[in-house]
Amino acid sequence: MAKSSVAIIGRSRLAEELFQLSREKGLQATLHPDADGIAASASLVVETHAADEEHKREILRKLDADLPRSSVLLTSCLGSPATRIASWTTRPERIVGFATFYPIKEKKVIELSAGMRAQEESMKEAGSFFHGLGKETVRVKDGSGLIFPRILSMIINEAVRSLDEGVAQAEEIDAAMRLGVNYPLGPLRWADQIGLDEVLAVLEGLQRETGEDRYRPAPLLKKMVLAGWLGEASGRGFYSYGK
């Protein structure tokens, strides 16, 4: 590709960070809250919504209609497998899933998944976007949340249940996991950094896709998301962040 321009869609800190990083790396990047105003020249669109599948579906349908045939669409598959997302569009061959959590800065590897009908060219294009940001990529079989977000969300879900059941306080649970099994962050502090809505989206996606009870989100996690206590980004989650 001669001059590549990338349009990033989303309101999360992850979207903001992807936008900043793309600029730093010399890409022509624009940031948009939703599918409106995307230049027809965008060769790659990175759509980052995790929660609210209905809203995500509207965005994908609009992009599908507006974008030129050649554009590749990289979409967050935290809450839905890439194949499911691709099924909302008329050109599933250009849809590529990726799954990662904020912050992207500290991540060496980004996971990609091809929907069942994704084309190899689209996968390559998605890969070179992340390589351009200084990241390595691995391809894994399609699913909700892929690997790291899926495993971490399950760990967080269990920590939230323990908190809700009164097994220990948030600080104590986090300290125990850092000191007992050397986790880089306590799971509740980690959830606050990622955003509780993103963690919930992974669990709900897995529960919906598999029908398995093991993915049932902790009631406290759901309530906190409904209350708008999403973590660092909203000033309050399991901890307070003085906003």
Place this chain on the structure above:
Amino acid sequence: MGAGIAQISAQAGCETLLYDISQEFVDKGLGRIRAFLQRGRERGKITAEEEERILARLRTTLKLEELAGSTLVIEAVPEQLDLKRDIFKQLDALCSPQTLLATNTSSFSVTAIASAARHPERVLGMHFFNPPPLMALVEVIRGERTSAAAMEMGMELARRIGKTPVPAKDTPGFIVNRTARAFYNEALCILGEGQAEVATIDRVMKEAGRFPMGPFELMDLIGIDINFAATQSLYQSYFYDPRFRPSPIQQRMVMAGNLGRKTGRGFYTYGEK
């Protein structure tokens, strides 16, 4: 694990008595402590005088009665409920009313062990992590009948021996073993579904997740049999909640004797053993 706990106690300046059922076991435990301290001296972490003082604070015995006057007794016998209950029944009868009695169990309810004692209010859990001299955490577990005073004293004594105590209610797996289950079990699910291979999952967890080790490397280090037993125990304790369901992959590995590093073969191979 008992020797490791005795070592940190002596290192923290406490007069420490190491009890075991035979001279052979006592000598083995003491041998491990000596070897650990010697390595520490050779690497310049402790001086020869410190090493000597630590060892001087450490005595051994084959008589349970000798523990009677202790401030704190920490039990770290093999994970068999009857054996643990029997020891607490004896300790409760032998020890002074002021002695705090702690179990280092990871898989049993502290309440189930404590109820063997006539005074369960002075019984609590002190769950150390392997190896105790290097791991800072102690989960201090409040059984159903553990008194507030006993919990306070348990927290204080854990700090006294240089550890960071975290209090928790007596629930299956306490905090760490319960929450960490997902790290192993979900990775095994992903492997079982053929979503990614062992090395890819480990790599992603380290390089996207910043975990110090991948789940499969860690299971190989811990021992697949040990890890599988912990999962089974938790699964039973939660009355077969599907969140804790063990993996058939892990079960097959145990059946095959591929137990990880200790047998030379687990999720990875480590050369002939």
